[in-house]
Structures are given as C-alpha cells and as structure tokens.
Amino acid sequence: MRSPALRKALAILARDARISYSYTWAFWMSLAGVIGQAVTFYFLSKLVGASSTFSYNGRSVPYYDYVAVNLAFLRFQSAALASFQRAVRGEQLTGTMEAVLVTPTGLSLLIASAGLWAFALTFVEIFIFLAVALVLGLDLSHVQPVTTATFMLLTVLALSPLGIFAAAGIMTFKQQLPTGLLVGGIASLLGGVLFPISKLPPYLRSVSWFVPLTHSLGGIRGAVAGATVWDMRGDALWLAVMSALLLPVSLVAFARSVKRAKIDGTLGDY
C-alpha cells in the first residue's frame, strides 16, 4: 500500500514522462545528443596527451576518463537547475497551474516531485553516456558503487535547492531567469568539469570550494577511482551540510513566492 505522498509523486513523474514522450522526436534527439557529446569529447581528448594532471584517488587517468565522468555527472546540475523552473513555467504556459494548486496537495511535494522525471531521465542519459564512453575506452573497473550512489544522492539534494530558488523566481517574475547561464556556467568553469581546479589561479581555486559542483564531481571521480565514502568524507560532508541548509530555505522561498502570487493574483499568469 503506497502512501498518498508517494502516489502523488509517482503521478507527477508519470505525467511528465508521458508529456515528454509525446514530443517523440525531441525525446529521441535529446538522447542521441548524449551519444554525440560522448563521441565528440573522445576525439577532443585525443588532443590532450596522457598526464598525471588528471589523477584522482592516487591514480593517473587519461583526459577522456577525466572529462567523460565529469560531463556525464554534470547532467545532474543541468537537470537540477532547469527541471523545477521548467515545471513551473510549463504549468503557467499550459494553464494548469491553478488546476494543480486547487488539489489538496502540499506545495513542497508538488515542487519536489516536479524534478523527478528530469532526474530519472538524467540517470538514463548518464547510463547511455558512460556506456558509449566505455566502448571508447573509459575505465570503470574500479568503481565503488556505494560511493557513487551516495554522491549521486548528495548531488541531487545539494543542487536541487538552486533549481527550486529559480522556480520561485519564475513564480514571482513570470519569466525564466538566466540561472543556467549564470550558476551553471560559473559552476562549470570553477567546478573542474573540463580541467582540474589545480589549473585555476589560487584566488579562483578558493572560490571553487564554495561551488557545489566541485564537491559533487570530486566525489564522483573518487568513486570511479575506487574511493570509499570515508575517503571522500570532506566532499560528502560539504554536500550534506549544504543540502540540510539550502533545501528547507528553498522550499520556504518557493512557498513564499506562491503566497505572493496568491496575494497579487498572478498565480496563473505567465
């Protein structure tokens, strides 16, 4: 017997999956794009020779191994930043915002569930990306499953508040904010996606410590290299503390944005 909250979350997941799949071509093309990215970076990595620069957990790896893992799991950040605001924007544009909010369902459940499909799809995309990368030579023989799962969960929890803040922005301002460009772009630059943080100047290196992606990708790279959660406890603790701090604050911010819309009469506006 499923709890009402779980039933509702699964209903939202199923709705988003059906709507996403109803745009059949866009759905399959986005998955094809994942393969394209994995292959493109394989050839780009040929330009970068083997170097001890790309090492984690005491193991030197080729550049492709470094960048492939980062790019695969960077998708979590993209999903977190985009999914919640896309969900709110979608309800505004289809006109279903009020129809959903008039049901006896809590706001926190509604907004948290709005990211489920995006994260589920991201899992599939990561799987496809890594499968292609594996064929192209990525070494996953040392993967620590528990560490990987732990950091995937912590990544979702730590990055989702940024997306929920963005959703609150859309609820208030009725237009998509350049969160992906600002937060996503800066995080990708400082988070060590395409090159190690050690290559950044010292003052930027210290800034990168405050970027969730730095700790998320650091942990995932460690997991791929066989590190345990205890080995990566610094990054894990950072993500856990940020999740605990930001998640409730982001939910409160979203609830306040909805309350403001109910006061100003702009709930269904877009």
Added chain:
Amino acid sequence: MSGGDALAIEASGITKSFPADYRLTTWFGRGGKRGARRTVLRDVDLAVGRKEIFGLLGANGAGKTTLLKMLVTLLLPDAGAIRIDGIDAVAHPIEVKRHVGFAQGGERTFYNKLSARRNLEFFGTLADLDAADLRRRIADVIEIVDLGDALDRPVMSFSSGMRQRLAVARALLGDPPILIFDEPTRAVDPVHALELRTLIRDTLARTLGKTVLLSTNSLEEAWSCCDRVAILGAGRVVAVDAPEALVARFSERRRFAITFDSCAPGLESRLQALRGVSNVEFRGAVALVSVELKDRNFTAMLAEISSDGSVIRSLRELDDALFDVFRAATGVEADA
C-alpha cells in the same frame, strides 16, 4: 440562513485588491511601499446553504472569479474571513480543498497532449484517490458528464463544450460536497449550455445533493439554475435573493409574448394605449408586450385586449426580467 452548521460556504467582510502595476516595490516592498493597488472586492459577505444552488451574477470584471478563487484558496483575501464547511480557508487550505471541487472556465486547464483518462487519473491522484477508487470514480464521473466515448482521446481534440464537461468531471472526482463553477457555460453553444445547466441543477444538486456555487454573466443561467442569486456590482454584493424575489423587488416590468389567432384592426395601437404597457413589438401574429404590473390587474388587461374581437391563442412570460434587476441593482448594462 443563520448558524454556522447550516452553511456550506460563508464569507464575511472580504476585501481584495491587486497591484495597479508591477514594479520592483510590488515584489519587494512592504506595506504601503508596495505601490498602488486596485480594489476589486469591498467588504463582501456571502452565505451559501447546504445543497443550495447559488449564483454569482455580475458584469465582466465585477469580481466574480476573484471571489470564487478566494473560496478555493487560489487567492488570499486582504481582509475578511472565509469558512468552507466550517473550515477556515486561509488557515487550513489543504483541508478546505478536500471539501470543494472547482471547475474553472476557459480552454486551457488540462494537459492537452494527454488523453482525458490520463488527465483524470493525474488530477484524481492529487485529489487523494487511490488506484481502485480512481478507476471507479473516473467511470462514475465520465458517465455523469457523458464523455465515455472520448475518454481515451487527447484533450487537444475536444470541443469547448467537451472541455467544460471534462472540467466538471474533474471537479467531481474527489466526490466533494461543494462544487464551484466559474462561468460553466462560457464559450459553449446553446445546446450544450442547456445540457450543462441541466446537469448542474438536476444531477449534481438535486440528485447527488451537492452544494453548488456558480458564477455567471448569463441572466438566463442564473434564472434557470439557481435557488438564490447574489448580484455583484462595483466590487460589492448589491442584492441577494431568489431570482423571482429579486425581480419582484427591483422590477415591476414583465415581458410577455402574446400569440393571436386573429387580430382586430388597430390592435397594436390599442395595446400601446393600455395603462401600464410601455412597449409593444409585433412579429407576425406574436406581440411582445412590456407591462408594468404595479397596481394593474392582469386578468382585466387581457379582457381589454380581447374585447375588440381579437382572439388570444397563447400567452408566455419571457424570462428576461432579471435583466432589469441586474441593471437596476448594478447600474451596469448587462451583456446578456
């Protein structure tokens, strides 16, 4: 209509305003610094009894939808109290939403690319139905609104009337005791509008015993559906009563269609000359006659009409008397 327990819906002293324009202070300012606001409702009281069909009648922009949205917690009042089935709507919105089904007007309230069944499954789950109840309720409500043949079609293929009926089905899913309809027959052709009114009045209210509150700017709808009507004008409730009582209070004028088997020469001018008759319009053998009935004996008037040899075949009162009530109460020319 006194005593909280007898009331399904109770609103008192409701005032609501919206920002007159949007600027940074609208979002971030506090109190008086939040910019100018446009008041839509002023000190509105409303009391709807259980199993009553209650109409909110008003011109466009009168505040009908604003009031309804506050009752279903989609808007917050600036001042006043709202109780639904005795529950404070501002303090306990989730609980209130379990007692109310809200059918919005408008074309875009469903996921158009999904079928009616998928839409109802989604909204039904959000209305706290489990899988078994959901299947049963969808079958029930689809039968009530007669959309069985279209259940597995995407909503994008639905006509306006079908969407309205689907909105009614969605409102019924959780089997709430109170149903609120926002202009249920807007953009619906006359035949389907009549079907919807019959559904609301006979099936939902009389058979299923639901309390129904509907907003409308159709005088015909208010007249034919509602036990009582509140007229909203300039953000206030200007009158509340049964449609017939409102007519009696605000208007002594009645319009009749009198069909003649034979008309004596000069009938039209004699009709015009009758005391209390304000307007006569002939369409073939049918005379549309407006009469002020105050201090006027109707039987005697009919005898006068036929005294010259004209033969009356039938007489029918036209039910547009509420138009005068609306105009008298609000000072607005109705668009009906």
